[in-house]
Amino acid sequence: IANKNLLLMPGDGIGPEVMTQAKRVLNWLQETKRASFNIEEELVGGASIDAHGVPLTDAALAKAKAADAVLFGSVGGPKWDKVPFNIRPEAGLLKLRSELQVFANLRPAKVFDALAAASSLKPDLVRGLDIMIVRECIGGIYFGEPRGIETLPNGEQKGVNTEVYTTHEIQRVGRVAFELARKRQNRVCSVEKANVMEAGLLWRQVMTKLKAEEFPDVELSHMYADNCAMQLAKNPKQFDVIVTGNLFGDILSDLAAMLTGSLGLLPSATLGAKDASGRIPGFYEPIHGSAPDIAGKGVANPLAEVLSLAMLLRYSFDMQEDADAIEAAVERVLAKAGRTPDIKAEGRPTISTSEMGDALIAEL
Amino acid sequence: IANKNLLLMPGDGIGPEVMTQAKRVLNWLQETKRASFNIEEELVGGASIDAHGVPLTDAALAKAKAADAVLFGSVGGPKWDKVPFNIRPEAGLLKLRSELQVFANLRPAKVFDALAAASSLKPDLVRGLDIMIVRECIGGIYFGEPRGIETLPNGEQKGVNTEVYTTHEIQRVGRVAFELARKRQNRVCSVEKANVMEAGLLWRQVMTKLKAEEFPDVELSHMYADNCAMQLAKNPKQFDVIVTGNLFGDILSDLAAMLTGSLGLLPSATLGAKDASGRIPGFYEPIHGSAPDIAGKGVANPLAEVLSLAMLLRYSFDMQEDADAIEAAVERVLAKAGRTPDIKAEGRPTISTSEMGDALIAEL
Numbered sequence: 079i080a081n082k083n084l085l086l087m088p089g090d091g092i093g094p095e096v097m098t099q100a101k102r103v104l105n106w107l108q109e110t111k112r113a114s115f116n117i118e119e120e121l122v123g124g125a126s127i128d129a130h131g132v133p134l135t136d137a138a139l140a141k142a143k144a145a146d147a148v149l150f151g152s153v154g155g156p157k158w159d160k161v162p163f164n165i166r167p168e169a170g171l172l173k174l175r176s177e178l179q180v181f182a183n184l185r186p187a188k189v190f191d192a193l194a195a196a197s198s199l200k201p202d203l204v205r206g207l208d209i210m211i212v213r214e215c216i217g218g219i220y221f222g223e224p225r226g227i228e229t230l231p232n233g234e235q236k237g238v239n240t241e242v243y244t245t246h247e248i249q250r251v252g253r254v255a256f257e258l259a260r261k262r263q264n265r266v267c268s269v270e271k272a273n274v275m276e277a278g279l280l281w282r283q284v285m286t287k288l289k290a291e292e293f294p295d296v297e298l299s300h301m302y303a304d305n306c307a308m309q310l311a312k313n314p315k316q317f318d319v320i321v322t323g324n325l326f327g328d329i330l331s332d333l334a335a336m337l338t339g340s341l342g343l344l345p346s347a348t349l350g351a352k353d354a355s356g357r358i359p360g361f362y363e364p365i366h367g368s369a370p371d372i373a374g375k376g377v378a379n380p381l382a383e384v385l386s387l388a389m390l391l392r393y394s395f396d397m398q399e400d401a402d403a404i405e406a407a408v409e410r411v412l413a414k415a416g417r418t419p420d421i422k423a424e425g426r427p428t429i430s431t432s433e434m435g436d437a438l439i440a441e442l
Numbered sequence: 443i444a445n446k447n448l449l450l451m452p453g454d455g456i457g458p459e460v461m462t463q464a465k466r467v468l469n470w471l472q473e474t475k476r477a478s479f480n481i482e483e484e485l486v487g488g489a490s491i492d493a494h495g496v497p498l499t500d501a502a503l504a505k506a507k508a509a510d511a512v513l514f515g516s517v518g519g520p521k522w523d524k525v526p527f528n529i530r531p532e533a534g535l536l537k538l539r540s541e542l543q544v545f546a547n548l549r550p551a552k553v554f555d556a557l558a559a560a561s562s563l564k565p566d567l568v569r570g571l572d573i574m575i576v577r578e579c580i581g582g583i584y585f586g587e588p589r590g591i592e593t594l595p596n597g598e599q600k601g602v603n604t605e606v607y608t609t610h611e612i613q614r615v616g617r618v619a620f621e622l623a624r625k626r627q628n629r630v631c632s633v634e635k636a637n638v639m640e641a642g643l644l645w646r647q648v649m650t651k652l653k654a655e656e657f658p659d660v661e662l663s664h665m666y667a668d669n670c671a672m673q674l675a676k677n678p679k680q681f682d683v684i685v686t687g688n689l690f691g692d693i694l695s696d697l698a699a700m701l702t703g704s705l706g707l708l709p710s711a712t713l714g715a716k717d718a719s720g721r722i723p724g725f726y727e728p729i730h731g732s733a734p735d736i737a738g739k740g741v742a743n744p745l746a747e748v749l750s751l752a753m754l755l756r757y758s759f760d761m762q763e764d765a766d767a768i769e770a771a772v773e774r775v776l777a778k779a780g781r782t783p784d785i786k787a788e789g790r791p792t793i794s795t796s797e798m799g800d801a802l803i804a805e806l
């Protein structure tokens with residue numbers, strides 16, 4: 079097993095707490111000789127602002143680029159509310175995604191059997207749910223120019239952001255969605271507001287052409303973003319793979335995750351294109367945020383971070399068996415161990431972040 | 443009772459069917475001498491494209507501007523999928539909103555007692571739910587320039603839309619939200635993506651200042667749009683009034699409406715600023731769309747259109763008692779009559795659009 083370079087970026091809020099448990103799983107992988115990693119760690123977000131004045135240093139970025147994969151925690155919190163916009167904590171995350179060129183953010187919304195009752199939706203609507211949302215991640219209104227706040231001659235201010243998508247940007251994320259669908263139920267739903275936005279109209283046209291030319295075997299449907307939010311709330315199981323832009327993906331994937339009732343359990347993988355040496359840049363983070371309200375209390379659920387590590391093993395290191403082993407251990411822990419407060423259930427003791435880590439290591 | 447000028451614009455899909463039932467209520471108001479209206483009717487959307495080649499004629503727009511209030515149905519459908527972007531059915535609706543300068547779209551998400559079980563959310567989470575979403579409606583990325591699709595030198599295409607908000611645009615819709623909150627639970631939650639978009643950052647700053655200067659008595663909180671989608675799905679009752687921009691408002695209000703389980707029941711009012719003569723332009727439409735899949739079958743629920751008429755009486759004509767009477771009749775119909783398929787319930791016969799109208803008129 080070759081030595082893999084892994085960069086850990088715990089970030090802010092509950093990020094460091096959940097990362098600590100993911101590190102225990104990494105240790106387990108090394109101690110049991112399943113793998114050997116060169117592991118480094120870097121600050122990002124508010125933690126990096128506090129130490130270095132910027133949310134991502136050039137040195138940290140260079141290490142992320144050099145690494146074979148990056149495991150990320152979460153960034154942001156009220157502590158940095160007054161920081162200037164261009165160096166706010168989130169800018170560190172966005173710069174990482176953009177500089178690593180990881181354009182396809184894979185966000186599974188999956189309901190764990192043991193947790194169907196935890197959803198705010200009626201159990202029948204979510205039991206067995208397994209959607210994959212593919213969110214374009216380095217384009218759209220998050221990065222489009224012009225942007226900024228300017229003062230008008232009359233003293234008013236004007237805030238501007240620009241949604242931009244090109245054929246190429248749409249195609250490459252579209253291909254990821256179609257490829258994934260082929261390994262699943264073979265259905266892609268492409269989401270935009272083509273009835274209101276030209277950028278959405280182009281999105282729809284490019285997806286339609288891509289399907290016809292390269293994926294005639296995959297079913298493609300189109301849906302407006304507002305309707306998609308409704309359909310997710312009404313009957314989420316109608317979806318297999320959803321592909322959408324950065325902003326709609328942000329909202330719809332969070333919504334889908336919340337509907338599973340398992341937000342503290344959901345990982346994500348963000349992948350780029352294969353480079354000349356055959357390497358695919360991979361960036362892994364839980365769907366949940368930094369949750370400042372519970373940070374430092376030792377009550378956060380570490381399983382989303384651990385499952386992000388499992389995705390990392392699967393997609394970046396091709397370690398299918400170890401990924402399977404971790405995912406199976408998580409299922410067993412959910413079936414019998416105590417629960418962190420986010421997924422608390424009658425008859426189950428409430429346990430802490432580190433106790434959840436204990437339970438997981440015991441299962442492994 | 444003065445003669446009021448009312449323009450009806452049924453539009454496409456189920457629009458004409460549900461409007462027919464609203465007209466019966468108008469007749470009832472006139473026959474019982476409660477009011478006397480000058481009622482006109484105009485085509486809009488696909489119906490206008492078919493007749494006149496454009497989704498809104500100048501004549502129809504002029505009538506809408508001259509009217510004291512406009513009651514709208516819905517527009518759009520697959521029949522017009524190939525129509526050029528600038529004359530698609532939705533362009534008629536957007537032009538109406540924009541030309542009438544109705545900037546504040548009031549979208550209540552309310553759960554009718556008889557329908558708490560119809561929600562896809564667990565009944566406890568929605569029983570008694572009553573949120574008001576105030577959506578900015580004539581600005582933001584729906585209308586911002588530059589916009590369009592251009593071909594790049596390398597042959598690729600680029601789709602562009604622009605999110606723009608000015609101090610003035612944010613203030614005027616913010617005031618509507620704060621005023622409404624004062625008559626409710628006195629809490630406003632302002633929603634944007636200030637962590638990613640400068641337009642959202644300006645939105646947050648303007649709202650904060652507006653509260654401090656003009657509404658110190660109203661509670662103001664801020665939430666990111668992705669989190670708001672999650673919070674709506676998790677625990678919608680935490681909200682009183684939500685105020686947000688055009689695009690987020692589109693998605694979040696549809697989501698909230700769906701969560702009530704009563705989409706076919708939810709009306710909306712879109713209001714402008716008082717003009718020199720004291721008149722406030724008012725535009726009323728159901729939250730639901732044209733529902734092409736069930737159009738023409740006589741099964742659409744007409745109550746959202748009828749309740750939009752009630753809102754019209756309330757906000758534009760100050761006919762509080764008649765609005766109350768209609769709303770109370772709707773509650774009674776829901777409590778005992780049959781149900782249209784969208785809200786079907788065990789033990790209740792399934793009835794058609796016109797039978798629902800019959801039941802309502804009988805109650806009135």
Ligand SMILES: CC(C)[C@H](C(=O)O)[C@@H](O)C(=O)O
Nearest residue numbers: 153154168171328637638668
């Ligand atoms: C923290 C924030 C910048 C980020 C985003 O909007 O992309 C987050 O919400 C996410 O979805 O990963």
Ligand SMILES: CC(C)[C@H](C(=O)O)[C@@H](O)C(=O)O
Nearest residue numbers: 273274304517518532535692
């Ligand atoms: C039909 C469409 C243009 C419209 C919108 O996006 O505003 C609709 O979704 C709505 O919410 O009224």
